[in-house]
Amino acid sequence: QSVLTQPPSVSGAPGQRVTISCTGSSSNIGAGYDVHWYQQLPGRAPKLLIYVNTNRPSGVPDRFSGSKSGTSASLAISGLQAEDEADYYCQSYDSSLSGVFGTGTKVTVL
Amino acid sequence: EVQLVESGGGLVQPGGSLRLSCAASGFTFSSYAMSWVRQAPGKGLDWVSAISGSGGRTYYADSVKGRFTISRDNSKNTLYLRMNSLRAEDTAVYYCAKEDTAMSGAFDIWGQGTMVIVSS
Numbered sequence: 088q089s090v091l092t093q094p095p096s097v098s099g100a101p102g103q104r105v106t107i108s109c110t111g112s113s114s115n116i117g118a119g120y121d122v123h124w125y126q127q128l129p130g131r132a133p134k135l136l137i138y139v140n141t142n143r144p145s146g147v148p149d150r151f152s153g154s155k156s157g158t159s160a161s162l163a164i165s166g167l168q169a170e171d172e173a174d175y176y177c178q179s180y181d182s183s184l185s186g187v188f189g190t191g192t193k194v195t196v197l
Numbered sequence: 198e199v200q201l202v203e204s205g206g207g208l209v210q211p212g213g214s215l216r217l218s219c220a221a222s223g224f225t226f227s228s229y230a231m232s233w234v235r236q237a238p239g240k241g242l243d244w245v246s247a248i249s250g251s252g253g254r255t256y257y258a259d260s261v262k263g264r265f266t267i268s269r270d271n272s273k274n275t276l277y278l279r280m281n282s283l284r285a286e287d288t289a290v291y292y293c294a295k296e297d298t299a300m301s302g303a304f305d306i307w308g309q310g311t312m313v314i315v316s317s
Contacts, residue, residue, distance in 0.1 A: 120301075123301075123302075123303040125242070125304070127242075132307040132308065133234075133304070133307055134307070135300075135303055135305050138300040138305070139300060139301045142300075144305065174241075178304070180302060184247075184256055185244065185256055185258060186232060186234070186244030186247060186256075187244060188234075188241060188242040190241055191241035191242070
């Protein structure tokens with residue numbers, strides 16, 4: 088199964104903007120499959136944060152935004168807050184219709 | 198309230214079997230594809246298997262193909278994962294997740310997870 092590559096960690100001070108990249112290939116993101124993002128707080132189940140590349144489910148603050156281009160996608164968090172400290176995962180599908188997750192990124196608020 | 202509740206996890210010896218269940222409520226279960234996603238201790242999310250709303254189509258990660266079987270009983274609003282020939286590397290928290298077709302297959306609802314430990 089293909090894997091989506093994310094940086095292991097990113098950090099920023101409160102109020103700053105951080106971005107998380109998600110790099111795929113021509114068999115997943117580059118094949119046109121949409122990208123979704125999840126937030127996982129310590130000890131909790133993942134929660135859907137962004138769906139279909141850029142859309143926020145009801146209740147997700149507009150500080151979170153997503154984008155997609157070519158074989159990659161990005162998640163941006165603006166106005167970083169202490170409560171944003173968590174693990175973040177991108178997710179897509181590959182040509183065999185198998186789900187594929189990113190390697191995960193830990194966001195630390197300094 | 199839309200909810201998924203997993204059960205059936207536990208300690209099993211290598212080579213053993215286990216069946217996980219995921220009870221769904223608050224939505225029309227048969228209308229949605231469902232997936233199992235696992236997370237080994239301290240590791241990232243790992244997609245395991247998926248099944249269509251009718252149960253007619255199933256998909257598996259290469260790492261579990263031939264050992265795990267996903268199924269569902271729409272009359273009971275329950276998803277299952279039968280795990281055979283378990284290995285130490287199958288040790289993980291197993292989550293069931295609802296796929297939303299309108300969201301292009303995003304996992305919009307997750308259960309709380311059930312822990313599977315494969316050890317002698």
